[in-house]
Amino acid sequence: MTSLDDLPIRDDLRGKSPYGAPQEVVPVALNVNENTHPIPEAVAHDIVARIAAAVIGLNRYPDREFTELRDALAAYLGHGLVREQLWAANGSNEVLQHLLQAFGGPGRTALGFAPTYSMYSLLASGTGTAWIAAPRDEEFELSPDTAVRAIREHDPDLVLLCAPNNPTGTPLSLETIRAVADAAHGIVIVDEAYHEFADPGTPSALELLPDHPRLVVSRTMSKAFAFAGARVGYLAADPAVVDALRLVRLPYHLSALTQAAALGALAHSDLMLGMVDEIRGQRERISAELSRLGFHPYRSGSNFVLFGGVDDPHAVFEALLARGILIREIGLPNTLRVTAGTEIETTAFLEAIAAFAPNRHG
Incomplete structure (x- = not known):
């Protein structure tokens, strides 16, 4: 039987291990x-009804721009966001992959602060983007000074900030995020997959979007929404960033069933959360x-x-x-x-x- 080593796989992927x-x-x-x-049972029944209605139209492609879903996501996030600032994909990992496809690639670098989410380096590798792991402070914290020092040393094309951080759970202050967004010349991605679990009153990086056109805030429905099996992730950013992602996404990447399910969950966000x-x-x-x-x-x-x-x-x-x-x-x-x-x-x-x-x- 042929092994992976026998195949003409890209040299930079040899010896890598998949996420798992x-x-x-x-x-x-x-x-x-x-x-x-x-x-919740009431929410589940509504989601099932929405999916059943969508099944009737499965002979047609879904709304390529998932317009209704982007409106619902903007309403959920608030902060004055509008449809043109929202993007969604099959889980936040695909959202991050779109960003690396659009703004990373051969000859470009992505920087994160280790230890952090292991998919960042894997997504970088998959897109031919060089991965840089910068150090954290004691207790896995990340101060503005430490973060900015790494930005100035490496001048990365992308910065990935996990807020709060996975796998350590460490909260990330808005002060640090702002300092990074001010110092970086490239795209700064703030991964807020776990933001809903933060202590009440914790500010979101969404507050910084109006003054930072290269800042991106990524979220997921997998965690707080109990929607891991549905695979729905999304981001908020400047409309120009969203336009860039259209250049790399696959056509009709978000199925009609996924859109229907997500809309059902968002319609009951208070109950879901x-x-x-x-x-x-x-x-x-x-x-x-x-x-x-x-x-x-x-x-x-x-x-x-x-x-x-x-x-x-x-x-x-x-x-x-x-x-x-x-x-x-x-x-x-x-x-x-x-x-x-x-x-x-x-x-x-x-x-x-x-x-x-x-x-x-x-």
């Missing part, structure tokens, strides 16, 4: 930062209990917690998996990451992790 996380069927899956709460407070509460509960047990939970503004103080992360991962609890090894020494789930799921995790607590012999 363990996919195990377990009672408590807390490894990929999904919203573990189901979609009603679970966010509970998830935030479980996140705080996880952090407090892990700290009590002697672990080191890092500051998080997302729906997950990264925690240190784990002597043997793989052994703990396997032990929890044997009990039907799946969390995430992310490759950072002595750390593991857990998604904030339902109260029952959180309880199961906390009871299981207690057996490995640094303070268990105290």
Whole structure:
């Protein structure tokens, strides 16, 4: 059988590994930062009805400009945004891919602050864009001075800021984002995939769009909207940026069924987001209990917690998996990451992790 090494694959892709996380069927899956709460039944019925109506017209191509969806996304985000400033695709990863296709490529560079979302470097590699990993401050924080220093040193064509950061959960201040947007000559992408889980009152980078035409704010419906299986991501930017993305997207890339489902979810945004407070509460509960047990939970503004103080992360991962609890090894020494789930799921995790607590012999 032919192997990958036998194929005339691009040289810069040789030796690369695809993105992936363990996919195990377990009672408590807390490894990929999904919203573990189901979609409310009333919303589900409306979404199904909208999809059924769309099925009748599937002999025709969908609205290539997904006009109604862009209007709904603009209304949801507020900040005076209009249709011309919105873009959407099959998950925020495809949104980011469009940006790298349009503004990256051979001879260009993209910069992020490691550790950060692993798909950034993979998307850069897939588009022939050189990836630069700049350092963070202590505790995975990112100050304006540290960020701007990296911008001035490397002068990248694109900057990717994860706010809050994945996989660490670290919030990113608007001050740092503004400093980067002021210092960078290229496109600055602020990935706000987890923004809805931030503490109430946390400002969004959307506030900076009017004065920064090369700033892009990316969002997703996968997390707070419990819509991971629907694959809907979107961004807000200057209309000229949106025009650039039309040059690289595939024709009719957003299916009529996807558009219908997303419109159904957005029509019930208050109900869909009603679970966010509970998830935030479980996140705080996880952090407090892990700290009590002697672990080191890092500051998080997302729906997950990264925690240190784990002597043997793989052994703990396997032990929890044997009990039907799946969390995430992310490759950072002595750390593991857990998604904030339902109260029952959180309880199961906390009871299981207690057996490995640094303070268990105290």
